[in-house]
Amino acid sequence: MTSNNPYEIIDDDDDEVWIWNSTGFDWEAAAREIDVVCQQNKVGSGSGCDAKGKAKAKGNSGDSSRQSTLDEFVVTAKKEAPVLQAQHEEEEEVPASASIHPIDAEAAKTWIYPVNVPLRDYQFAITQSALFSNTLVALPTGLGKTLIAAVVMYNYFRWFPQGKIVFAAPSRPLVMQQIEACHNIVGIPQKWTIDMTGQISPPKRACFWKTKRVFFVTPQVLEKDIHSGICSVKYFVCLVIDEAHRATGNYSYCEAVRELMAVPVQLRILALTATPGSKKQTVQHVIDNLHISKLEYRSEINHDVVPYVHNRQIELIEVPMGQDAEEINEKLLEVIRPIVARLNAIGVIQNRNYRTLSPCALLEIREKFRQGHRQDLSNVDVEGYFGVLITLYYIHKLLSSHGVRPAQEMLERKLKQGFFAKFMSKNEVILKARRLMQQSLSHGASSPKLFKMLEVLQDHFKTNDPKSSRVIIFSNYRESVRDIMGALGNIGDPVRATEFIGQSSGKAMKGQSQKVQQAVLKKFRSGAYNVIVATSIGEEGLDIMEVDLVISFDANISPLRMIQRMGRTGRKHDGRVDILWLPVLCIGLLTMRKAIDVDGDIPHVFKPEVQYVELSIEKYIPREKNVKDVPLLFYPSIDRLTVAEMDLLEMYFQTTGENKCRLSLIAYPYFQTFPSRVHKVKHSLRTMMLIDTMQHLQGLETCPGDNKTTSLQEGPCLGNSKPFIISEAKHDTESCFRDTMERNVDTVNCMNSDSHGLGIQTKDTIDLTIQEDSTFDDLVEHQEDTFQGDEIVPETPDANKNVSNGGDNADATANLLVETPLFPEDVCINGIREGELSPRLSNFITSGVVPESPVDDEQEKSRGKSVIRDCILPVQLHKEQDTSPLSCEKVVIDGSTGKNFTSSPVYNGTRTPLLELKNSAIKRRRIIISQTVEGHSHKSDSSFSEESHLGSGKIPGTISIKPLRKFKRLRKAEDDDSKVNQENNDPTRYKHGQGHSGKRKSTNNVKDFIEEEAEVSGESNVSSDIDGEDDNSYEDSFIDDRTNPIGESQPEVSRLDMMAIYRRSLLTQTQINGGYGSSSMFSPDSVTNESGVSSGKTVMSHVNGSCIAPEKVLSTSSPTGNSTSHKRRLSFYHSEGHLPIMNLEQQFALQSKKELVDAPDFTVDYECDDQFYNDLDLDELEAQAISLHKKKLDISTQKQDTNPLPHSPKEDSFWCPSFDLGI
């Protein structure tokens, strides 16, 4: 390329394209300027070659001409060139608004051309140029303009991740058609596209403008929205204008573009039309209005288009006027002649054959006349003549092209009013004509054109399959449409015709709403109709492939419209156009020449390379506002159910009564500790939470608990207890390792879902997951690593606290705080249980201390973090701290049962403050503990003495803690008794809590009994626990309980009976206790529950409920089967929110003093809002007690094998209706 090249090209432009001509702008100078600037920049940046620079210059010129009005060109050009240079990463069109349209640099390296449809060279070429300059594409109908638009849009969609693309089409059916077509071509995701017509309210549109990226709109909508500013104009990157030949005058297209340019917005404009205009002038207007810089014109004879042009046979069928019409016409002309003659005499009308005058010509003449003689009084007459003449000619035209009826209607209308009526009502000739018209109409004689048309149609359907062939009949007037419809209705069968008219409701007939139009087109496409009779609404853009015949009922319309009409056929295969009665069809086929091929070198820093891509396009789903209800088609089929089937139904779905067979949800708790294999449905978040919880519950919980304690210990006793910590840690790791391993496996499985859930879940859950992760790490690494992982774990509770604090959940926080103290105890217990006593004795003692310190520590932390927390807390904490060390010392010193009591005070101290903070939760705990206290004391006295030194020392420590609490609680409980009664009244609210409390009661009682009869416990179970087969033992016990109830349970038993049974059960619970103790599984579980609880999800509550339920079951002994079942039932119902609650309460009220003690628990529950957490706490306590029992059992070698639990067969458990799922 030489440096002259750009100028030459521009010269060419000058010659060829009128737009530039018209402005008379000095292109050469402008280009030179730009060139210079570009050159300089090029040199400066040292990038690119000369040719490129020139290309750039040229592109710039095109650019500016496109982006601004020509008048502003000089200014803009100068301004823009440097900008363009500066912004390297920008598309040529983006420079000024670079900040607004971030460009995807990666995507901009290529532009994509789909090869889903066979590639056509001309489409490709046009697309290429349309991508990089504002282009007017003039392509004959049916040659795939939409594809070009779609590809351009798609590429802009890719390049500008935030840019918005607008496709404007002049009518709603077209909009709908184009959105689907575009989707099918390039598959822009439907979530980004939206079609908007005037039917969507502006606020809604505003919303769409914000959220969507590709808009298919009507120009009116576009104009209005731009004007009102509800669309973010500055994000526009591409505007496609369909049927661009309309962009003249003040049409919405022009207005919209004008407004856009005024902003100014940098955007690519692509205009599509088949008929840019019949005159250079109009084409130029379009180009002007749309700021087109390049014209891509293909005619049907262009070599690259020819192969794709289907043969379109145009037949002109001249239909002579009918006899009647002829006569009437003569009359009309008779009327016309004298008037014309008169006007002629005045000299207004040049001597002309009156037969060739047309309304349009008359209008023009009148215009001229008016300009010439404005003040002339004689004008009045002349004006009148003109009016009359125009009307007459109009009628004449109607008569000739559409038949008698429209003409007659017109005449009648005119005769009723106005000057015409005054002037003509006395004219005999016109009256005669009128009479003639009426006569011919009464004969039913209609235009011979109609006959001809029917003939043509019938011929057509003889040779073409009426099912696959489509015909469009165009007519200019709705009146004739109606005539045609009437005529078509008579010929019947192969023709299924409908009308397709605009929505404006005229005087004579109602228009079609756009909805109806849509329906019509849809049916036409699908073949429900094979003929549509359309007014001009059907002329443009309708892309109906199968149309193979177009009948133009009237020919005297503009050539442009004629072309459009013809364009409706021959799109897929050859078509035929019949033009009826065509006087002179002077389609001045556009004399446009192809605009010079400015060579395609475009000054982008990004030079997109074409990339042919086979796009996978999802099926287009039309947007439907209201999905229509599908009629119940199956109703008849209901009868298809055979009798046998009905019987089956009867069997399984009894209209009355309960379902007999229920699957147990809790039969295999162990299996819930890892995600089950899935088929297609992935595990939900809730499932993952369940799994988490179950893992904790299944004894895996020891790890986290221990970990926490260790970490906690570290915090407080950092300096002193380091060795101790280590030992503990080892201890923990040892004990937990197995569990961890298992869990880790599970965790690995869950990892995906967990991490996946992370984003979605609340912080709480995240914390949970963190725990999981840490465990995971443990697995992968060694024990030491595990230890570290454990260290991490402790943080989670704190985090939870923080979260809860932040989240205004004061209650939650309090609960958490309360819960945390419990951990240490558990830890101790665990340690005692599992550890080799002698070496760690000292450690244990320390550990006994430890629990307290951690608590304090945690509290402190929480205090620090929870800004909103009560100020009281810190003070209390301090107190506690003070007390705790003391107690610790004591513990160390004593090492015997005496210790228990000493240590216990400390605990109480710690607890009390907490209690004050959280009255409800603490109260409850106290109460529970108090119940257990009795048992504990017994234990310590009797069973513990028997235990080994070390064991006793440790156990007492833990136990002692409890007793103290118990005492306090006892007091409280008594206090609360009165409250209990009051609160019993609202059953519904506290169902959950009640259920739990009921369980607790039983368990507590059981414990007491157990403690009294500590020896009763089954050793076998204990051993199994130790082995880590807790599950089994648990299940066994579980099963026992269940099986009995199933057989015997009678929920409907009267309350009194139940009471009796209940008492009995309480009395007989010792055995149960043994079982309970053996099922140590649950106690740890409860601990884990707490951690799970921290996640604070309702799901968890459910889980807890379920977990607890089994415990209950366990607690109740098999002998008391009835009562147990009863109780269980009740509790279940509670958890599910059923009515039975009432019974429970009453029972409780009736119960003996002991039970009264229990009752207080209930009240406490009521008091606290979140029964949930409270329940958890209770569980913990239970768990502790249980673990203690277990230990006892373990220590005390096998004394009795009398445990009822082992007896029960496992299989029974499967069918136990443990849980009313409500399935």
Added chain:
Amino acid sequence: MEEAGFECALIHAILKRLWTARTLERERIEAIEALDSEAGAGTSKKSRPTSVNGNALKLSCELIRVFVTEAVQRAAAVAEAEGSTQIEPTHLEFILPQLLLDF
């Protein structure tokens, strides 16, 4: 490989049964409650059995299909792991809690 779904008729029949049962239940309760207050309790709109619209029913069928398929597949996996060739209720119980939570 998509298996045929449930027939709308079947699901509809089942749903209808349940709804009828519920309605009967409700009517009974109401009858007891409103024995003296109102006579024509059964005719009120409230007590008419629930009905289902076509789309909802189709959707229900699909949901149930997915649910059952998933249940069977999961249970089958468990059964396979156990080496049995028959899905027992136990197998269902293994997977039931998680399955229910998944849906």
